[in-house]
Amino acid sequence: MTGEFLKVLPKIAGQPLAIVAYICLAAGALLWGFRTSKSNDFLKALELIPQPERVVFCQKAGYGYDELSGLSKKDRFKRLTARDRVISIVVIVIAAALLGITSLREFHRENRVTASSPTQTIVNNGTIGGRVQNAIGNSNAQTINR
Secondary structure: OHHHHHHHHHHHOOOHHHHHHHHHHHHHHHHHHHHHHHHHHHHHHHHHOOHHHHHHHHHHHOOOHHHHHOOOHHHHHHHHHHHHHHHHHHHHHHHHHHHHHHHHHHHHHHHHHHHOOOEEEEOOOOOEEOOOOOOOOOOOOEEEEO
């Protein structure tokens, strides 16, 4: 069943929910990367600035120096990127849920189509089709079960 489920994934690429999910995935990844890079740049610049000017630099960047000064370098980075990581993870989870919903809908639609056609109608020339009058002219269509 898992193999069948995975076969559905390429088929959903054009579905509107899947497109939204792909955009969410891209946005989450870009946000995560961009904010991580920005935080690294901020911390590198903070290290290069003389001690008395760090307070002003942090305030201009929107951070409180008191919050950052008592933390180690690693903890500063975690503090700066915590909110962005949470937002990125939420966006990625939403995208995964949208992909899952779309995949399940397509998977169930395909299984419903396959399961709902056990009987077929035979027409006068022997091909499979809808109900039509047979060659004799009576209006009863001939149906066989497969």
